[in-house]
Amino acid sequence: MMKLLVLDGNSILNRAFYGIKLLTTKDGHFTNAIYGFLTMLKKMWDETQPDAVAIAFDRREPTFRHLEYDGYKAQRKGMPEELAEQMPVLKELLELLGYPLVEQAGFEADDILGTLAKASREQGAECVIATGDRDSLQLVGDGVTVRLAATKFGQPQVTVYDAEKIREEYGVEPPQMIEIKALQGDSSDNIPGVAGIGPKGAGELIRSFHDIDHIYENLDTIDIKEGMRKKLREGKESAYLSRKLGTICTDVPIDTKLETYRLQSGDKAAAARLMARLELFSLIPKLGLDAAAQETPEQSKTADSLPVKVLADGAGLLIPLQEQGRADLTAVYDGNEISSLLLPMDGTVFVLKPEKAFLRALCGNAKIVKNIHNSKPFYAALERLGVEVKNFGMDTLLAAYLLNPTSSDYGVERLAAEYEVPVPSANGEYADAARAALLPALVDRLTTEIEQNGQLDLLKKIELPLAKVLAGMETVGFAVDAAGIEEYGKGLQTRIDEIQSRIYEQVGYEFNVNSPKQLGQALFEKLGLHTGKKTKSGYSTNAEVLESLRYDHPAVEMILEYRGLTKLKSTYCDGLLKVIGPDGRIHSSFNQTETRTGRISSTEPNLQNIPVRTEQGRELRRFFIARPGWVLVDADYSQIELRVLAHVADDKNMIEAFRENADIHRSTAAQVFRMPEEMVTPIMRSRAKAVNFGIVYGIGAFSLSKNIGVTRKEADDYIKAYLAHYDGVRSYMNHVVELAKERGYAETLFGRRRYLPELTSSNFNLRSFGERVAMNMPIQGTAADIIKIAMIRVAERLTREKMQAQLILQVHDELIVEAPQEEAEAAAKLLTEEMQNAVSLSVPMLAEAKIGKTWYDAKE
Template identity: 55%
Template sequence: MKLLVLDGNSLVNRAFYGIKLLTTKDGRPTNAIYGFLNTLQGLMNAHDPDEVAIAWDLKAPTFRHKMYDGYKATRKGMPQELADQMPVLKELLGYLGYPMVSREGYEADDILGTLSAAWGARQDDCLLATGDRDSLQLVSETATVLLTATRMGRSETVVMDLAAVREKYGVEPKQLIQVKSLMGDTSDNIPGVAGIGEKTALALIQKFGTLDGVYEHIDDAAIKPGVRTKLLAHREEALLSRTLATIDCAAPIETGEGTYKRQPGDPAAAAAMLADLEMHSMIGRLGLPEPGAAAPAAAAEVPAACLSPLPESLTGPVYLARGEQGWYAVADGAPYSVEEDRLPALLDGEAELRVFDAKPLYHIALDAGGEGKAITFDGKLAAYLLNPSASEYSVGHLAAEYGVQPAFVCEDCPDAGVLAGLCEALQAKVTADGMDELLRTIELPLARVLADMERYGMQLDGAGLEAFGQTLKTELDACLARIWEAVGYEFNLNSPKQLGQALFDKLGLPPRKKTKSGYSTDAETLESLRGYHPVIEDILQYRVYQKLNSTYVEGLLRQLGPDGRVHSTFIQTETRTGRISSTEPNLQNIPVRTQLGSRLREFFTAKPGWLLADADYSQIELRILAHISGDETMRQAFANGEDIHRSTAAKIYNLPPEMVTPQLRSSAKAVNFGIVYGIGAYSLSQDIGVSVKEADQFIKNYLATFPGVKRYMDDTIAFGQEHGYVATLYGRRRALPELASNNRNVRALGERIAMNTPIQGTAADVIKLAMVRVWQRLREEKLAARLILQVHDELIVETPPEEKEQVARILKEEMQGAANFTVPLTADVGEGFTWREAH
């Protein structure tokens, strides 16, 4: 028989601190719950125990507190965000059928000790899952400690059995009590012997066996005079510490076999609770039924035409989505299958279509020469607007989240019963949140534009790119040869351990930080070593060449289609700011800042005989800041057509613009772009190469020069704190539970997001609106030119030469006319055969 015992408080603490703050849309924190369930499920899958117990501490003082007032007295209280999750987690674990155990006067450690002793007495195995090394004293022939931690959102476990403890510490598990009696424990405020650390404590116990053995041999020559003095001065503290550090293995709890068998619980209640916590993926992972999967009693009376063909004549709206078996529709309260060859007529027909995920349908409509004019609503886009932080948008999970019950049961397509109700629930919520126009005039028409861009793709010079890759490989080989020569031997440059040994052991460079596997050789470390040795430049250059070759050259060549073009997938529901992202290939992050990286744009071309027209907004986020903040000084600078960075530097330093040096302009630029990202003095000092004090003064001068910006920042944070969200000028919302956090760092992050979201999000809305306007205008004027790419604030149109002037005019007019702000939007248009030439 095998028992798994979890130290609940230890594991939930590590989950809370190991996962960034997660919240529901209404601001309830969930990261500790999510992390704990992850850890629990991982342990259950890995060890398949016969019984399982979750041990919890109680608030009541234990025998240790009564013995020593200082016990754990230095510990900070539980953060409110964690305290709020504890009762929720325990209720959920109850629904999942997990036995939980606690006892007034005893800690969870004592429960682990008692259960491991009882199971050991029966020669049964006991696994103790905890993040606390104190429990290592419990390791025995039958008890194993699973040291569990959550790092970067992932659960990690180290198995500590007898052999592992002996190898790591050189003592028996029980002797670790004696070690702690000497070294103490700052986390529990166990005093130990002042001045004796772990190394000395281990050496003493390895030689003399116990604390008593140490004092029996206090005059032994092996004990140094200084250590002897400390031992004699703090004997009482050492004895007290031994008692405090000893886990009680006889707590008054049930220990009989069968006591901790997992119970059936209430799976439906657990699933409903997880849905309420917006942990929809966890429902399936725990094998729970989807909430609302069973139809209400009245639904049995509704005749369900389980996926019979869609009739020709339709009344009212038609709800359309894609399931596992293809496209299905719900019309007049019944589900139907939809053959793909019927979709073009339906998409541009008379029936009003309310769909879930419009982009694939726009693909079908455009392929057939239509536009998908019948589509009036997209549930997936609506769900994204309502919660841009969600990890997924599926009909089943959203129905559970919004409490939509199935109108009928269809075994062939389980989601069909909730599709219509879900779309109506999402529409009502979008309307209530004031985002109808955002959905109708920006997001939904944009889905059509993105579908067309995906279909059309962008020409790629595969042969040229391949040749560029060969050049990079030659440079890589040369770099590697120079590195090996400088170090004096060949090694694997991609191994951080081997590189660390080469730099810090062989060449003697000063190490910056260490990891579990050795010296750190990350980018920050290497940058800090510039100038110490010429080899650093070669290593940094090698990494640049390697990334260019593997990620971009080889990656792009893999994505090159038989038509000589790459067809990126544009994702509309991924970023929290409203920006579009792209994948396979990701065209949003083609490097442009370095000379070598920007060469990649040479290989993106127009098709033979055509040109690329490239239009780029000029400083759109700063223009939005000037408009939204109402700062007259900044508005006037844009209205006068001034160089905003030179103008800013001139005003801050009280200089004529012609006397502003490139360095001063660069500093002003860093503040202009950093201020609404909440840039602090330290970060600015690193960016512009001045002291923290100088950077702090620079920021203060900036905010004094542009008081409207300071007012905007303060007002936006206050709005976010009051309402729990901030919004763009077009009504796009972003929830900010971080602003209500008791954790200063989390709250500061929320403030930075609050300041930035209305600016960056509005810029995203404007570029989307510009895309829709440009796409429509090209079609209205019946041009052959096509919008093929959007990257940040840049639009690219592929055009025949005879249409280039008309295309340039359309780009300029529609981009600059996309919004009517108090400062003008400007777009610069270039042209060329390659992307690099056009930009």
């Protein structure tokens, strides 16, 4: 028997849009509904395995009803711009994929579903209706089932309705669904129903009396409450109108020959290209378009398999590589060692196990430009062998990051799709070889893009050399005193046990204090404390809430201490002990393509968030040490972000303050509170400091007031006073947002970009967020650029001056060098100089270095 799948295009698109968080391409086109629609379509297809498929869309002609004010507004509200723009793109994509679309002027998708369901039944075929609306349930019957689509947690979900399921859920036969609706109405569809009757009442009436005809024919005699009888009597006209409005039409003038709806061949390659343009890369393999995605429009569909040659020795490659002038390297690692190297040349991928001599010859040959995807591990491997790289050309990973730092996937295959790199073959056997074969074209393509963006300097002078510095830092690592951490942890544990039992005593029963859920029950249900904020899943128990309850019950303070102690114990003591290497050092990974602002991040472990703000936490830094006979030199920038702000905003007053090396928070306080600096109290200074921070983050009066505990009005006055005095900052903030809106991205002094599709959103919150980011990213990002330059200069100079000292850590505005005792002073001087001279701005960049045996001592 033939099986036809009919999709209600509009309703599924709607469900997808509201069920999946807004996704955009990096240039700001919304794609979440398209993504959701296709995953739903795929699921429906897989589950039903139909022989034919029709996708129905509304094509409502403007009618008088739509021109009425209310109707117009409802219409607009029902279809936000973010969704509307996805509709035509989805239709194009569906056509390219070969799905027959059905529309008929003046009819809704529902009516098309009804017409095709009826046609199927008449032709003895099976019909599966896929929709997000329950309206279509009235169509269920012989050979017709409805699959109700929903999107929960971003995942497609389907509930199957046959006649049995409807009887079970509603207690009526499918055709009676329309009788229920006649009484109940449907506000979203402008169906009035009977006033005062809801789903429950409507269901009961229809279950008892079958349909509205029977109800109204016997209205005076049927056994119902008098109130109900009155409502029904008054709503009679409305009920009949509702039934008429809600009845799905089954005779839309469309083609009802089911053969028409067989899947067509479409243009798979074009569909794959469109999906790549929409940056919906994960869908390409899901929809089985991998092969199509690899066809360029000109290419034939019969790609040869990729020739791969395994070589015992690479020596023979050196001459041809030199003639070619480039080596596009794909390395495979075993630990830190390069276990094989893949080199595409003239359509063949050569695979070899690289001996040190070969690597030295290749990397040392200045006539061969070396390109690679992800240079950091390559540098780490070469460093172990003592091999230097001359003439390094391109790292496609870093280039792709500069082109769009918001992406979360910089895999070669995905980049090849995004940047429409021709794929040399469809060979899927050797994934590494296939990737290697993509590299040359990707290198060329990304080089062009980077040049077009004016980011070549940023790439070549900052990111590429930084990768080598980071490789060095990872390799060297940071020495720690494991026994010290262990003992410190034991002390914490003793105290944790003690407090835990006291908390149990106070609350009256034992529970998991680490569980926000159980803790919420204990505090707010058992102890009856006032609930503060709520979270999605219950009461909020964060430090801010607990702080406000501190004096309401003795348990609260204990819980605060418990939280602090367990954090130190589990994240820092236990966490750090787990990652100490056999050399007694911690080798964190420094990720260069993770943040959207250009900062680096640190993982496994994160060494950029080791406690410092409280003394108890700061103690941990005593266990971060220099090796015997060596010391740590720790240098940090003073107010780097505010100095950057003074420069980029070209704010005369702020520039002057920094040139005079003023205490910037004090000087801000003097301005905001309009008084001489000598009269600024510590409270005023700390408030001014919060204002300075707020400015950098894209300030709002509400958050500032919350942060410093003043009224919103006061906070607003502070901001006004601030902007009045720092007029350059005011105009900069306005300008930078406008510029970002115009260009679609924010950028740093060095041309690092962050695309901000949020700025075009019609959603107030999202757009406001975009505006704050447009203000913050150039500041945070420029500061990140500056310290990266400093790192490169520090590392180069340490090498040039043949010092043993090495850079081991960066914490955003702080650099740590491990140096032999006798190099300490020289290293401190070098660090300060290179940090201060990394860039020349309209304000001095001040950095200060300190020396100590431990991180604690070097940062006092």
